Amino acid sequence: MRLSIFGTGYVGLVTGACLAEVGHKVVCLDIDAAKIDRLNRGELPIWEPGLEAIVSRNVAEGRLEFTTDIARGVAHADIQFIAVGTPPDEDGSADLQYVLSVAESIAREMNTFKVVVNKSTVPVGTADKVRQRIEGILRERGVALTFDVVSNPEFLKEGAAVGDFLKPDRIIIGAGSENARKVMRELYEPFNRSHERTMFMDVRSAELTKYAANAMLATKISFMNELANLSERLGADIEEVRKGIGADPRIGYHFIYPGCGYGGSCFPKDVQALARIADDVGYEAELVKAVEAVNNRQKNVLFDKLASRFGGARALGGKVIAVWGLSFKPNTDDMREAPSRTLLESLWAVGAEVRAFDPVAMEEARRLYRSREAFFLASDKYSCLDGVDALCICTEWQAFRAPDFDEMQSRMRARVIIDGRNLYHPERLREMGWVYDSVGRPSSLVA
């Protein structure tokens, strides 16, 4: 089948490449001409494992192309995907300007029937707004064309996006007409060969399913972080508690890792947006708001631990602190809402100097903090430790899991590790003479 996708970010680009991979003919559009130029030169604007190979193969085989030409994109296909950003507005609600602007573009250029498929994460009722926007423009143009609006939220994770897209747990389709359901079934047919993954429902339920999934996952994390903070104060070990509860299949082991808070471009904004969606219909979403509040507090946990270790926040002035891991999670260079940023900014605020290392997010860190003094990006994880007073770990990259502790010790001014991802065994480190603090474990109590 033929389809066009507006937006070549994480979702649009992965969707385009993966739908081309199964045989469809895809045109990807973006208003960012520099991005399209890079893609046409064979460069990827994002770091995502496995994506480059799929993009280059499908471009070479003529199933995938990139353009800024809206008329060409709209004419190419009956199926028009919207995969643009929905960033938080000032009050935390999702800003729909990019989604509605794509709806306008489609309406201005369409001359035949279209199925408009929204893949962006959007509040319940957005499909109605998209429909009204398209109808308004068609009226202005004086043309009588029919179209469907479908909700098809995306559940891929950064760092595992290609695998998630090609082998989805489920494909959610919110569609109001039999024709739209038929088109979407055919489009996703290649993904249903081993078993049926497509779930059809009404449009509003599909829109809410996306927020429900993210809010549920974020709730699990905030719950575990709350329990971790409690464990520390009770002399219990959250890692034992985690395994103990994970063994219950009703709870499960997934997404119950405590740490220094969740980040990324989705959980923080979507939890906030869900709370605003509830406010808008006069419902106080107390649990959802608590999830956000717990997470905001958790993002300070490394700084607070460091401060108490050094005898107060002001005592950190003039200290040199190493940070391992800048991206919001492993296998991505994305630093949006990363817990590392909260730590960096708190350290700078008290006059500490930071030496940082990340396996892939160095360029992104340079872009974000170019003009920052007191920020040194090291070329590897060991040189990052030269002369530092302590090491903080923000991201659980594989490269940090089994380091050479002797090498580390020889470079650091003091043997202090504050670990926001619970990577090491507290007792082993203590035996080796380290001061080791992590999240929710007895190590945290050792002076």
Ligand SMILES: NC(=O)c1ccc[n+]([C@@H]2O[C@H](COP(=O)([O-])OP(=O)(O)OC[C@H]3O[C@@H](n4cnc5c(N)ncnc54)[C@H](O)[C@@H]3O)[C@@H](O)[C@H]2O)c1
């Ligand atoms: N990043 C993820 O892991 C993820 C996963 C699932 C869902 N989502 C949701 O998908 C949506 C897109 O997220 P993303 O991370 O891909 O965003 P992104 O910011 O990486 O990319 C959005 C792209 O859309 C382009 N764009 C904006 N207006 C446009 C227009 N009028 N026409 C064409 N292109 C336009 C931008 O230039 C940009 O390249 C969001 O709603 C997000 O919440 C994201």
Ligand SMILES: O=c1ccn([C@@H]2O[C@H](COP(=O)(O)OP(=O)(O)O[C@H]3O[C@H](CO)[C@@H](O)[C@H](O)[C@H]3O)[C@@H](O)[C@H]2O)c(=O)[nH]1
């Ligand atoms: O047990 C856990 C699991 C995750 N995290 C943190 O949670 C954040 C988000 O992680 P993850 O969900 O793996 O990454 P995202 O790429 O943000 O993916 C989420 O957000 C996407 C955008 O909506 C959805 O499509 C995905 O299904 C959803 O998992 C990261 O900071 C992780 O460190 C924890 O602290 N503990």
